[in-house]
Amino acid sequence: MTDDATSATPTAGSARFRWGVLAVLVLLILGSLGYLGYRIAADGTGGGTHRLTSAFSADDTLQQQRDQVMSQARQFALRINTYGPDQLDAGKTTMTKYKTSVEQVVSAKFRADFESNGLPLVEASVSQAGIKRTTQVYAVGVAAIDSDTATAMVAGAFTNAMPKKAGSTRYVASDPEPYRFEVSLVKTGGKWLVDNFTPVEKADDSSSGSGGGSAGSTGGVAQ
Missing domain, CATH: 3.10.450.540 (Nuclear Transport Factor 2; Chain: A,)
Structure with a gap:
């Protein structure tokens, strides 16, 4: 009995640790999304979204054309x-x-x-x-x-x-x-x-x- 209880303890601890890390990651993601939403609202009429899209899609489209x-x-x-x-x-x-x-x-x-x-x-x-x-x-x-x-x-x-x-x-x-x-x-x-x-x-x-x-x-x- 003692051996079984001892071997189970690290497993339970490991599981709690993994879930704890996951919770922290979720909080970080939610915080990032919240900040992004704030920036979009602050820019008004989706202006922030446009700039974010342009930062990626515009350059990517030009590079795709150059590659072609x-x-x-x-x-x-x-x-x-x-x-x-x-x-x-x-x-x-x-x-x-x-x-x-x-x-x-x-x-x-x-x-x-x-x-x-x-x-x-x-x-x-x-x-x-x-x-x-x-x-x-x-x-x-x-x-x-x-x-x-x-x-x-x-x-x-x-x-x-x-x-x-x-x-x-x-x-x-x-x-x-x-x-x-x-x-x-x-x-x-x-x-x-x-x-x-x-x-x-x-x-x-x-x-x-x-x-x-x-x-x-x-x-x-x-x-």
């Missing part, structure tokens, strides 16, 4: 500068999957220029010369943003590789070529889309503009 812009700029750079013979269609002259991948992240204006200028250059270089391009991701940042337009700065490098000889599966890669360019985006239907890009420093002159850069100075970016 950077993500889309990154996807554009990766998609437009990652291609090779494995993306050729059955006829070995067109690249439908590559085309679709790029056009998922660009505006209608960019798409028209890309299909007229950039895409034919890529398809020709791949189908005729067997060129393979890979992209390294370095950095991306938002330079400017408002409700429906944004500008992102992108930096990275791409690497071209060619078959050692016609029909060979062995490739010789060039040195990585660094680049830095400015990407313009527009918000359409609630989605950020790339509308244009412009090289910021030394790059292939033929790559300036929107679609033509797919065969020149574009590359990948990272957040």
Whole structure:
């Protein structure tokens, strides 16, 4: 009996201690809520609530938009500068999957220029010369943003590789070529889309503009 009574005492004490801590926490929470209610009432017509909401939601919304812009700029750079013979269609002259991948992240204006200028250059270089391009991701940042337009700065490098000889599966890669360019985006239907890009420093002159850069100075970016 003595042993049982002794062993029960710590358990009861522990339970009382846990409930005591819980009671203190409840009192602290109630006190915080009471103070918040006082501040709201003092500000009148919910002004305090508005400021409290703004302190979180406004900043969070802006950061979400910035994240979306950077993500889309990154996807554009990766998609437009990652291609090779494995993306050729059955006829070995067109690249439908590559085309679709790029056009998922660009505006209608960019798409028209890309299909007229950039895409034919890529398809020709791949189908005729067997060129393979890979992209390294370095950095991306938002330079400017408002409700429906944004500008992102992108930096990275791409690497071209060619078959050692016609029909060979062995490739010789060039040195990585660094680049830095400015990407313009527009918000359409609630989605950020790339509308244009412009090289910021030394790059292939033929790559300036929107679609033509797919065969020149574009590359990948990272957040």
